[in-house]
Amino acid sequence: MPIPLIIGAAAAAAGLYGAAKGVSGAIDQSNAKGINNDARSLVETANKDLEKKRQSANNTLEDYGQRKLRAFNGVIADFIETFQKLKNVELSQSPELDKLNAGDFSNKTFPGLTQDYQALKDAGLGLGAGLGSGAALAFGAYNGTMLLATASTGTAISSLGGVAATNATLAWLGGGSLAAGGYGMAGGMMVLGGVVAGPALAIFGHVMGNKGEEALNTANTNMEQARTISDEASLISSKLVTIEEVTALANTTFSNVSSRLRRAVSELRKVIDNEGVDFGNYTEQSKAVVFSAVKFAQLLKAMVDTPILDKDGNLVTATQKRILDVKEVANGAKSSLDSVEK
Known part of the structure; x- marks a missing residue:
């Protein structure tokens, strides 16, 4: 076979191989673009769902x-003011309340x-005052002791700059970003109850600049x-749902x-108006009114x-079991008060 024909055949074969590789590379590029778009969509959907759960839990708290x-x-x-008027009050222990x-x-x-109420007034949260969103969040999440202990250190509990901002979960629930650069989940770490989500990449690689494979x-x-x-966001979402439900x-x-x-x-005030403030002189029915008021104050x-x-x-x-016990x-106790009023 003449040499020129051999060279021509080899060149044609090389051309066909190159074309095949080019087609394969183009297919890989197309598949890569589709997969990348799906990945980005999956993260965006997870972030949107998580944001809805975060906002809902925040609002409830x-x-x-x-x-x-x-x-x-x-x-x-009102209860503190009214109860303080009474004299010679003798209260029996309640087995129902002992377990609480x-x-x-x-x-x-x-x-x-009385101490909690005074602490709130000292913090400027007396009658007519309102809580900022951060403090309301913290007051909903924490018990009185935890929150008021923070107030006693001089930290203002009327703003997000107080206790909520020092707690990763509350800071995030309140809308604060825990991420480097302020990208929400993207570019940083988001912590909730030990679950870590991230880094959620804002851009999933520039696949079009790469070779097909x-x-x-x-x-x-x-x-x-x-x-x-997405899986980690789902775990966090389930935690948020539970927090909101409780x-x-x-x-x-x-x-x-x-x-x-x-x-x-209101019933106790009527008793005081009718029988004075000396508990020792009350009828059994009036004493029962005092006991009912005390029981509800204890539950609160x-x-x-x-x-x-x-x-x-x-x-x-x-917490959930304790709330159900209170309920x-x-x-x-409501049944008891109903029978007293009758």
């Missing part, structure tokens, strides 16, 4: 914190309520990262107990002392 403050400036203040560690009213509950490998790596981020239960229970205490204080104090989150931002696992006792 803030609402609970505002409710607590309204109770201190309303029904709790709220049975010792004279030496524990009443002084504690290299681009495909990069895109597959990006997809694995995206799946990991907080909503606490909010409803606190509201019910507050309403019943308000009703009991038990709620104030029950945190949703601990100081590290984790959900307190025992059960409150329902029993």
